[in-house]
Amino acid sequence: MEFPEALRAVRRGRRLSQLELALRSGTTQRHLSFLESGRSQPGRGLVVRLGESMELSLRERNELLLAAGFAPVYPRTSLDDPALAHVHTALRHLLTGHLPFPAIVVDADHVLLLANDAFGLLTEGVAPYLLEPPVNVLRLSLHPDGLAPRILNLGHWAQHILDRLAPGALRDELTGYVPAVEVRPDHLGFAAPLRLKTDQGELRLTTTITSFATALDVTVAELKLEAFLPADAATAALLAG
Incomplete structure (x- = not known):
């Protein structure tokens, strides 16, 4: 995709007018119009500012630079x-510090990179082939040979996952694994605790996701630390035991 088309598509995707983006990035609406029509060529610094102004991910900023004919600025290590x-080391400390509750680190493709010892409680009874690297945690969660048979609120939990997942092959695959959920008029969203059956009893878990907001490396910026927290006193006691 050529730069004028790429810039226009990203700006519209962010629901920004040319004037709004021009003000954010320190240029003029006229210059921005010329960039989007191909009548002007941007400098490298302006492309970087445009990416920052639209709050693009580091990967998306690199793609915008490439479209403009510049080398990527942000490394992917x-x-x-x-x-x-x-x-x-920092991730390992965070995972260990979250014990006795489960916590994992995944990449942009939802592939498991790191996990603490408590995560093993969630994967009891999972088919071994689903735990062979690379492990996609969303597939692990919803696959019939994964956690799905033990998730007591599978329909709603699955919808919670699918609502956050961009259209594509993985979303299509996962959709085929789970039952449809009827959305009632008073629906307030699918953010509900995960109810998981274990040999020790039912776990009710909520999740929190942490990312590196100030990272300048694509890999680091795309890391997500997902920590599971007890949603009731019984779950906290079970995990602590």
Whole structure:
């Protein structure tokens, strides 16, 4: 996609007018109009400012730079690279500090990268092939050979996951695994605790997701730490035991 088309598509996707984006990025509406029509060519600094002004992800900012003919600014480093050893160590500390409650780290594709020891309680009885790397945690959750048979509110929990997932092959696959949920007129959303049956009793869990808001590396910026928290005293006691 050429830069004028890419810029116009992203701006409209963010529901910004040319004037709003011009004011945010320190340029003029006239110049922005020329950029979107191909009558002007942007400098590298302006492309970076436009990406920041539209609050694009680092991956999207790199794509906008490439469309404009510039090299990507933000590196994409493997989490195993020594350069990210401090990030790896910090994540391990966070996971350990969340015990006795489960916590995991996933990448942008929902692939499991790290987990603490309590996560094993959630994966009891899961088919071994679903735990072979790379492990997609959404597939692990909703697959008939995964957690699904033990999720007592599977329909609503599945909808909670699907509502956050962009259209694509994975969403189509997961949709085929779960029952349809009727949405009533008084529906307030599917943000409900995960109710999971275990050998020790029922777990009722809520989740919180943490990301690196100030990261300048694509890999780090796309990491998500998902921590499971007890939704009632019985679950807290069960996990603590």
